[in-house]
Amino acid sequence: MKSLKIISALLLVTLVLSACKKGFVALNTDPNGTPNALPQQLLAPALVNTVSTNMLRNRNFNNELMQVTVDPGDGEGKVFRYDLRRTWADNTWNNWYTQLTNFKDIYTVASQPLTYDKTYMGISLICQSWVYSLLTDTYGDIPYAESNMGKEGNFAPKFDQQKDVYMDIFKKLETADTLLIGARNVNGGSDPVYNGNALKWRQFGNSLYLRLLLRLSGKAEISAACIAKIKEIVDTNPAAYPLMTGNADAAILRWTGVGALTSPFIGGVREQDWRSVGIAEFFINNLNRWADPRLITGRLSIATYQGGYAGIPSGYAPGRGIDNRSYFLSTTSATTLMNEPLMGNIMNYSELQFILAEAASKGWIAGDAQSYYNNGVLSGITLWVPAFTSPIETYLASADITFSNTASLDQKMELIHQQKYYALFATDFEQWFEYRRTGHPILPKGSGLVNNGIMPACLNYPVYVQSSNPEHYKAAVAVQGPDDISTQVWWQKP
Template sequence: MSKLYKSILFFGLVIFTTLISCSKNYQELNENPNGVAIAAPERLLNPSLYAMVSANILRNYSINNDLMQVTVPLSDNVEIHRYILRPSISDFVWNDWYLEKTNFLDMYTIAAQNSTSKTTAARPYMAIANIMDVWVSSLITDTFGDVPYSQANKGKTESIFTPAFDKQEDIYKDMFRKLEEANTLLTGLATAQLFTETQRSLDALYGTATTSDVELQRWRKFGNSLYLRLLLRASAKADLMIDGKTAAQKMAEIVANPTAYPIFLNNSESAILRLTGATYPLRSPFVGYRDNDFTGIGGLGEFFINTLSENADPRLPIWAGKVDNAYVGMQSGYSDGNVPPRGSQLLATLRLEPLLGNIMNYAELQFVLAEAALKGYIPGLPKTYYNLGVQAAIEHWSLTMPANYLTSPNIVWEGAATQPQQMELIMTQKYFATFFTDFEQWYDYRRTGYPTLTIGPGVSNDRILPTRLYYPTAVQSLNRANYLEAVSRMGADDLKTKVWWAKP
């Protein structure tokens, strides 16, 4: 028994010692020797950019297109075209956008921490992160109004799990600050601060440019073009000041100083994440859809089809199919139980179209400038910008603008027309230039009331096209105190409350 006891004691001590040793080195043993503690900023760009674009394409397809009469469902159960949007619809866009906003904020923080490193292009990644952050932040606030911003995305770093909702006006001011910073950071970069070939390969948006300085100049142009988009959106708020200037005055400063604020000059500089169809790395978000799944969501709306047909628009044959050898639109907002006959549908070839990855294109910028010139914000003739926009929007799709197209009925710029008539021209063409571009058509309509859409007989919401989305149900319950404060400030959490830039 004594011998057995000694053996048991010996093995017990061995096990005890082993456990103590494992406890001491537990952390070291569970570290991946092939991993990195902090991701390089360039590694965050493409995954987040691709996730954003993919989410935006899908939400454009399922929400924007029905709201803006691009498509009309062939089922009574799909009610967005009747202005019935439930809070659950908001969950997807809110979650997708805030998730990627976290990555863009991390990208900026990591790049800033590496600002003294000789091996990291810190300034460019700080600038790119700012541009991406502004892009996603603008989508969030323009969709909902007042939203978490200054305290958002700080659960991990500062344990803020119920962030306050910032006023949209304050969000816009900070977005403009970030775009100013991005422009400054990308100005006059030294050779040592330009991207390496490895870094350039990780930039799916502009990394195929001829050189790294051209690549970064295109990012700078994108940032300033986005700046103009958002300045125009806020331009009706005369009390908004950016460095002592109104939004209109800031637009004039940017346009008058192309060296200090370069912007898109042609289609090749547009911000388009060109998808790679059914193959990696940038697969279309529709790759899992069959052709019938993609086209069968419904028909194309009367406004969409009729306008393109009446204008003999060369984009019509590559966007829409025929019914009995004719292009036929469907009534949007039809009453319950009165589903119209199937009309023309989206062509199945669009399912894998690389251009669906559009973020902001040169044609849209020209229509921004046309409206700004029409309203006297910037010098120049609105006709000039408008004509450039019409041509660029067609050529964007690798098509040739027909001869005399700019003098054809419904297209020609009439200098003697009223401002509302000229706004109708600009915004109608801008509507088609932003085809499949997140919620841009909806934002523009909410801001301007153009293009003029025929409201169907079966719509709800007091026949008012929704002016925002409901806050997500999870936000309403989990961040209730801040939610209620924001709702009290805005007026109501409904589909008729106008966001700050849309209010008189």
């Protein structure tokens, strides 16, 4: 009898727990939702989070390396002195791979029979290519073919060599271009960059293709193929590879200040932090000398110093005691860089024109290098100052930066990349990548630089990767070289 009571009690408890579990599941299931997020639900958050990561790291890392700003002081870990802590590696690595999961999920869901959508598939491949290029250009060899496979139980992916990563990125961009031929537009609310316009995504994808082909163009083993492809895109078969045609086609996530489209600088960077970081002499002196409209009109939101503009020398020796001078303004009561819509730049038309100017200068395409250069300068200015209407030739002559087709190639590269440097303002690590590729623009080097005064060539791998994925980490280092900021990535080596 006692045993029967115990059994009955256990059965009662089991029934009660089962009922509770069923109720819990019902209570925590959205009756209007779907177990798998749809592409239109994933795209905007993935774009916002990626661009937010890029903006924050552009501000405190790229800008310090590339003499846009100087965070003055004599403490250790000052990026403007090339003194990089290993912890710089973690933020971009973690966030970029996190968003790759979302971009890949967009493709996975969009490619299913019931949800088949070529536009989202193409957009996904372009976004994957963009983020993977950021990863490999920052770190070198990276997890690629086996990355983002945690759902499949792979938490220790192998690293792919940079050449293989790039070759597959190019395949992705080719596939995206094909998918987007005549593709329908998608839900504008799902796309904060192009409002769902499939053609504009296709133009961006092919413009990105040119950016990345140019990045490999100096690598001996792949140079000829890259140059041939550049010529095919621009000259031989342009109808198959539509490119951006003006500022209206620029890939920019514009911050409206509404909901999720609020700049990450608001709340992510304190106002006093803006004031404590000065503008570098290199950045401000050129704009001053050229009487650049972006500076003169105040669109770049730079504070004056003693009635004018003045910067801090980058790389100055510790102990010199430099005081802050001009700095980026930091108020939300007016349009400053804290809430500037254009700070969400991914790739703009001005950059594309300078890519074409370089290719034409080197004889790879048939266009006129001077025309591309002039268009690049003009579109770079009018993106920020639409009211600028002066003839670009007049501005260039007054600033003494007129392009000449008879100049030496090195002189042409300095002019092109000095202007491209400003076109790349606020664009993730692109200034750093291009400087590592070309050595232009020529940056002054202060006596306080460490790392033997050599621009860092990559970021270290995150420390936790060494312990969580030791086998593949060691294999990657054995191929690429020491896990050190001076180790050049594959495309930097001759």
